[in-house]
Amino acid sequence: MYGYVRPLIPELKVGEYERYRAVYCGLCRSMGRVTGQASRITLSYDMTFFAAVRMILEGTVPRFVPMRCPAHPLNRRLTAEDNPSLRTAAALSAVLCREKNRDDRRDERGLPMLKAALRTPLTARMERRAVKSGLLPEGIGSELAECLERLCDAERARCPSADETAGLFGDALALVFSAGLTGEAAEEARILGDGAGRFVYLCDAADDLPDDARRGRYNPLLAGWGDLALSEGKLSPMVRDSLGAAVPLTLEKMGEAADRLDPAHPLTPVVRNIVYLGLPAMLRRVLSGEGPGRGRTGKEGPGSL
Amino acid sequence: MKDPYQVLGVPRSASDEEVKRAWRELARKYHPDNYAGSAQAAGYEELMKEINEAYDAIQKERAGGQRGESAASSAYSSYKSSGTTSFYEVRRLINEKKYDQAKFIIDSTPAADRGAEWNFLMGWLLYQGGNYTDAARHFEIACYLDPSNREYQNARAGMQARAGDYGNMYRTVGTSSDGDCLSGDVCGMCSTLICCDTCCECMGGDLIRCC
Numbered sequence: 116m117y118g119y120v121r122p123l124i125p126e127l128k129v130g131e132y133e134r135y136r137a138v139y140c141g142l143c144r145s146m147g148r149v150t151g152q153a154s155r156i157t158l159s160y161d162m163t164f165f166a167a168v169r170m171i172l173e174g175t176v177p178r179f180v181p182m183r184c185p186a187h188p189l190n191r192r193l194t195a196e197d198n199p200s201l202r203t204a205a206a207l208s209a210v211l212c213r214e215k216n217r218d219d220r221r222d223e224r225g226l227p228m229l230k231a232a233l234r235t236p237l238t239a240r241m242e243r244r245a246v247k248s249g250l251l252p253e254g255i256g257s258e259l260a261e262c263l264e265r266l267c268d269a270e271r272a273r274c275p276s277a278d279e280t281a282g283l284f285g286d287a288l289a290l291v292f293s294a295g296l297t298g299e300a301a302e303e304a305r306i307l308g309d310g311a312g313r314f315v316y317l318c319d320a321a322d323d324l325p326d327d328a329r330r331g332r333y334n335p336l337l338a339g340w341g342d343l344a345l346s347e348g349k350l351s352p353m354v355r356d357s358l359g360a361a362v363p364l365t366l367e368k369m370g371e372a373a374d375r376l377d378p379a380h381p382l383t384p385v386v387r388n389i390v391y392l393g394l395p396a397m398l399r400r401v402l403s404g405e406g407p408g409r410g411r412t413g414k415e416g417p418g419s420l
Numbered sequence: 421m422k423d424p425y426q427v428l429g430v431p432r433s434a435s436d437e438e439v440k441r442a443w444r445e446l447a448r449k450y451h452p453d454n455y456a457g458s459a460q461a462a463g464y465e466e467l468m469k470e471i472n473e474a475y476d477a478i479q480k481e482r483a484g485g486q487r488g489e490s491a492a493s494s495a496y497s498s499y500k501s502s503g504t505t506s507f508y509e510v511r512r513l514i515n516e517k518k519y520d521q522a523k524f525i526i527d528s529t530p531a532a533d534r535g536a537e538w539n540f541l542m543g544w545l546l547y548q549g550g551n552y553t554d555a556a557r558h559f560e561i562a563c564y565l566d567p568s569n570r571e572y573q574n575a576r577a578g579m580q581a582r583a584g585d586y587g588n589m590y591r592t593v594g595t596s597s598d599g600d601c602l603s604g605d606v607c608g609m610c611s612t613l614i615c616c617d618t619c620c621e622c623m624g625g626d627l628i629r630c631c
Binding site for chain 2: 276354365
């Protein structure tokens with residue numbers, strides 16, 4: 116999706132890092148199986164986080180086995196073996212991709228809209244296969260579409276409250292995270308999904324701010340701050356300070372939920388690293404104007420915590 | 421121009437019954453008699469007038485099939501004529517944790533009166549409701565409009581300090597507490613026993629015979 120939800124790798128133990136990569140590879144493989152080989156290009160860090168959360172909440176401990184894959188033909192990598200949690204995560208990822216694609220086609224202009232149009236056949240097929248796989252709970256597609264529709268309405272009305280629009284996106288991810296779960300697990304999934312959604316939305320808004328201002332597009336920060344949002348074509352220090360203080364507070368609930376996860380599960384330390392260290396590190400990176408970047412977070416080294 | 425539906429806090433599609441219920445509720449809440457004797461009674465009288473006028477406007481509009489613009493606008497002007505909004509009242513309501521009423525006054529403040537203090541109080545209300553992004557924005561704007569005010573700066577610094585605490589929780593949960601000899605791990609227990617033994621020996625007794 117966006118790739119804002121990542122661990123701070125220097126702070127992971129070696130084994131935790133290996134397991135994180137194994138989930139990444141495992142999800143990719145399961146996506147190939149459930150929604151078609153071509154769907155593997157839509158793999159993202161955000162969805163890897165989702166898959167890890169899903170496995171913890173469902174109590175699935177995956178088998179980690181070294182496997183080869185076309186993207187890394189030379190050495191075998193530790194991979195989480197296919198399991199029901201990964202398959203469900205893959206199917207839900209396809210639905211989310213499809214709905215996001217619909218949104219992009221409707222809202223974007225120019226090149227991004229063209230890109231979205233080119234991806235439409237792929238995402239449509241992914242969703243069809245996901246639905247056929249029987250892994251999705253009834254009606255999740257339409258519920259998600261409704262959530263995103265509400266967000267779209269707020270954006271069209273140029274809603275000046277970033278909390279409101281971010282909350283609507285949080286609702287959408289909460290729905291995806293908790294799909295098919297019941298009881299306490301569903302509640303925890305909803306909190307983690309909501310936090311991740313809000314975080315991704317606010318980071319994306321901060322990242323796109325200069326661009327959106329130039330093109331006159333809606334941006335929640337621009338709508339709230341007006342002329343104060345930018346200074347010299349970049350995020351103004353005021354916006355940076357306010358987000359630097361506000362986003363961690365928004366994450367507090369997510370942190371509490373991460374604390375309650377099963378401490379014996381091999382992926383819990385990874386999820387806690389992401390929630391407590393990875394997200395704040397990504398926020399710092401976005402606010403300094405570097406964007407999500409393609410590589411790992413934490414190149415600045417552990418000393419910069 | 422103030423929208424009578426907004427004043428009553430009901431959607432345009434609300435039924436007559438819903439409008440009436442909303443009006444009655446607001447009237448009960450803000451009736452000046454509830455505040456008789458307090459310094460703000462006059463302010464509530466104005467507020468009440470606005471609520472009544474909004475209700476009348478909706479009734480007229482629904483009966484005649486035309487919008488009651490004139491009634492609504494007169495409600496607006498009567499509000500405005502009450503002079504600059506008193507934020508003292510808002511602070512009192514916040515202190516009494518009556519956030520809904522405080523929010524109502526804040527929201528109905530005309531744009532011209534929305535200065536540093538308005539931003540600060542709005543930020544405070546949002547902060548209470550967990551809307552941190554907007555709260556931080558209003559605090560920041562309050563500091564920008566009135567850079568010398570300590571109260572606004574403290575609010576902003578408080579938020580930043582709380583944000584700085586986030587992440588410190590990492591790996592502190594689930595590990596045994598360190599340094600506390602009574603916390604129950606094996607080493608702690610041994611050293612506690614040795615301490616007790618030494619103390620006893622000082623006083624002439626002995627806890628552990630062999631040492």
